[in-house]
Amino acid sequence: MSLDKPYTNIPGTTIFDADMARIGYHLNQFCMSLMKAENRERFKADERAYLNEWPMTEEQKLAVLDRDYNRMMDQGGNIYFLAKIFSSDGLSFQHAAATMTGMSQEEYAQMMLNGGRSPQGNRYLGEEKGK
Amino acid sequence: MAKITAGVATSHVPAIGAAIDLGKTQEPYWAPLFEGYEFAKQWIAEEKPDVILLVYNDHASAFSMDFVPTFAIGCAEKFEPADEGWGPRPVPTVEGHPRLASHLAQSVIQQDFDLTIVNKMDVDHGLTVPLSLMFGQPDAWPCKVIPIAVNVVLFPPPSGRRCYELGKALRKAVDSFDEDLNVQIWGTGGMSHQLQGPRAGLINQEFDKEFLEKIVNNPEELSRKPHIDYVREAGSEGIELVMWLIMRGALNPEVIEKKRFYHVPASNTAVGHLVLENKE
Numbered sequence: 001m002s003l004d005k006p007y008t009n010i011p012g013t014t015i016f017d018a019d020m021a022r023i024g025y026h027l028n029q030f031c032m033s034l035m036k037a038e039n040r041e042r043f044k045a046d047e048r049a050y051l052n053e054w055p056m057t058e059e060q061k062l063a064v065l066d067r068d069y070n071r072m073m074d075q076g077g078n079i080y081f082l083a084k085i086f087s088s089d090g091l092s093f094q095h096a097a098a099t100m101t102g103m104s105q106e107e108y109a110q111m112m113l114n115g116g117r118s119p120q121g122n123r124y125l126g127e128e129k130g131k
Numbered sequence: 132m133a134k135i136t137a138g139v140a141t142s143h144v145p146a147i148g149a150a151i152d153l154g155k156t157q158e159p160y161w162a163p164l165f166e167g168y169e170f171a172k173q174w175i176a177e178e179k180p181d182v183i184l185l186v187y188n189d190h191a192s193a194f195s196m197d198f199v200p201t202f203a204i205g206c207a208e209k210f211e212p213a214d215e216g217w218g219p220r221p222v223p224t225v226e227g228h229p230r231l232a233s234h235l236a237q238s239v240i241q242q243d244f245d246l247t248i249v250n251k252m253d254v255d256h257g258l259t260v261p262l263s264l265m266f267g268q269p270d271a272w273p274c275k276v277i278p279i280a281v282n283v284v285l286f287p288p289p290s291g292r293r294c295y296e297l298g299k300a301l302r303k304a305v306d307s308f309d310e311d312l313n314v315q316i317w318g319t320g321g322m323s324h325q326l327q328g329p330r331a332g333l334i335n336q337e338f339d340k341e342f343l344e345k346i347v348n349n350p351e352e353l354s355r356k357p358h359i360d361y362v363r364e365a366g367s368e369g370i371e372l373v374m375w376l377i378m379r380g381a382l383n384p385e386v387i388e389k390k391r392f393y394h395v396p397a398s399n400t401a402v403g404h405l406v407l408e409n410k411e
Contacts, residue, residue: 006359007286012330013367017286025196032195035214070328079327079368080191080284087216093145094398097331108332112396116323116334123363 009125012101016078024076027064030054031081040088069100133231133308137178138378138386139171139317140346140405141264143187145256146398148220151263164402167392168264171406174389175265180315182228182275184235184301185258186377187319188283190215192255199285200247202297204239205254205278206232213253222259222268228275231308235277238304244297254278261319264404283320283371287358291373295354298380305381318378320371322393323364324400333366334401339393342372343403347388350379368400383409 007015014020021028030051033039043050051061063071064085072082086096098108111117121127147164150156156165192213194200207227212219236248258278266273279301282288289297298316305314322342325333342365345353354376361370390406 007362010330010363012328013325013362014328015286015362015367016284021196021285028191028196032191035192035216037214040216073327078191078284081196083191084216090217092398093326097326097399100327100331101329111332112334112399115336115395116401117325117330117332119333119335119338119364122330122333 011122011125011127014073020076021078022076024060024078026054026056027060027072027075027077028081030056030064031077031084034084034088043088067099069096133305133310133312133314135302135305135314135316135381136180136409137315138382138405138407139261139265139315140375140378140403140407141261141317141319142321142397142400142402142404143257143260143319144397144400144402145215145260147402148256148260148263151268152221164394164397167394167402167404170390171265171404172267174406178315179313180274181312182231182277182314184277184279184305184314184316184381185261185319186279186281186317186374187257187261188371188374189252189280190255190257191284193249193252193280194282199282200249200280201282201289202244203247203249203280204232204236205249205252205280206236207250207252210252210254210258210276210278212259213255215255220256220259222263223271225254225258225262225272225276225278228277231310231312232277234308235301235304238307239297239300242300242303244300249280252278257319261317279377281374281377283373288370288373290358291356291376292354294373294376295350295380298377298382301377302381316378316381318375320374321365321369322372322401322403323366323369325366326368326399328367330366332399333369334395335364335366335369336393336395336401338364338369339401339403343391343393343405346375346379347386347391347405347407350376354380379407382407385410
């Protein structure tokens with residue numbers, strides 16, 4: 001019998017469960033390495049060379065180079081680990097979150113000021129908006 | 132004897148810490164949020180707790196994927212603020228209470244909660260932002276702190292029910308400590324928020340307000356809320372709210388609500404805050 005995963009039908013959401021953690025292990029450990037200033041410097045000096053020191057998949061490395069956080073999460077990245085990348089870039093959580101939604105940071109920040117994204121239409125895949 | 136006298140709940144959004152550290156608390160964006168904590172700051176100056184059991188989660192700071200303890204208790208003499216990628220927060224070192232912490236660990240494990248004992252760890256914004264909200268910017272924190280770290284990063288976290296029961300076990304453990312100590316328990320994290328994916332920015336005010344009501348007045352029922360309800364309704368990171376149930380479980384069934392505050396937004400997150408006292 002397989003594990004019960006009732007969260008797979010939540011739209012626009014990747015739950016970092018044991019399967020994802022296994023896929024993303026090296027990606028997430030690479031992110032942790034950026035907590036040390038000397039590693040941040042080496043990464044910034046030559047990102048590709050630094051990534052090649054880690055047994056990550058090519059897809060994971062390309063997603064990091066592209067700063068495509070949705071792709072990183074598809075490949076097992078966890079947002080708190082990935083935060084080390086955008087922190088190293090000097091960017092905020094709100095900036096990174098906005099890039100994942102396809103909105104500009106200004107649009108995203110305005111949505112938050114207006115009370116955030118409504119749960120209406122965002123609970124289940126295929127749920128009608130505004131019901 | 133040691134005694135748990137009160138509980139505090141608060142969100143621990145990193146941007147709040149940055150606003151304090153950078154002197155932005157009076158800016159129009161932040162002022163209404165900090166106004167909501169004025170009561171608690173005065174209250175705690177009068178209450179003068181000796182020790183705080185501070186329930187929080189580590190955000191890939193002390194715990195990488197090398198070790199992911201579900202429940203961990205910090206038994207060290209001190210805990211340094213973590214470097215989360217932009218240097219450590221400019222806040223005082225956190226002083227622990229190793230004798231009480233060791234007592235709690237032994238007592239709670241004997242009540243079937245298998246805590247991981249941590250004698251060396253740095254503490255991130257999850258622990259230091261609540262301290263800053265309650266105490267401002269002192270040269271040293273005015274009391275000892277025992278960090279109780281809960282995994283809410285790698286799914287699944289412990290259930291709400293398990294958290295609530297752990298709170299009850301901590302209460303028994305504190306009650307059996309032989310030194311006169313005024314102990315508070317804080318539950319941190321939440322409220323609704325999602326930091327990832329196309330659904331990022333989710334806020335559910337209805338969910339949050341019901342949660343605030345039930346954790347005060349009907350925690351038994353609230354403790355049975357399944358994980359999926361938190362994730363679906365309050366966002367993938369809204370699940371941090373299970374940590375508030377540890378705080379609530381450690382208090383009396385009936386409490387005096389001294390303060391309730393709710394504010395949207397702080398960066399990506401809905402902020403909730405409670406001050407609860409045990410009835411004599």
